[in-house]
Amino acid sequence: SHEMSKKQTEAILGDLVNLVTKHLKKGDRIRIGGLGILVVRKRAARMGRNPATGEPIQIKASKKVAFRPAKELKEAV
Template sequence: MAKAATKKAPARKATATKAPAKKAAAKTPAKAAAGKTTAKTAAKAAKKPVKGAAASNGILTLRTIADTLSEMHELPRRQANEILTQVIELIAKSLKKGDKIRLSGLGILQVRKRAARMGRNPQTGEPIKIKASKKIAFRPAKELKEAV
């Protein structure tokens, strides 16, 4: 067993040394392209959101929401972040109790119960029992559907 462990250790080091080389190779073309300014690049830069707006990768995080709220309402960022955190905790507690949460203009969050059922193991095909569970369901509001 000791021999097997020593053989695996060098393999891990080898993969660790390969990963930075790939990253360096991936960064080199990006750096070269960064020096060139084209009309497309300038247009993308103009469209880039200002601090506090949605992230450039299309994901809106709690941090960006907190930053936007702090700018809009002239609050410290820390206070806006605490408010959002408390709202999320309140929603989680309400869902845990089994309450429905209606957010006008956004939709309804509620806990739904899934009954126990029989399923199949996809690899072996043998039947298995799946326990009853709860899941959080979101039903979007009409305004949100129309906006999207």
């Protein structure tokens, strides 16, 4: 078995998060084998409701990160 310290693991995962963020900002689609696909999707502006008052409000267009799990991951769970 390959042992890594918590500090090493956190450093590697931190680097991974930074790389994923950088590529998503550029509009890239990221495929991680056995895990799934990360992609940025644009959400159009839309009408919503203020949950406290019930009044209609305009929600601005935005971007969201979408994740689609790999077939292997879905079958394993």
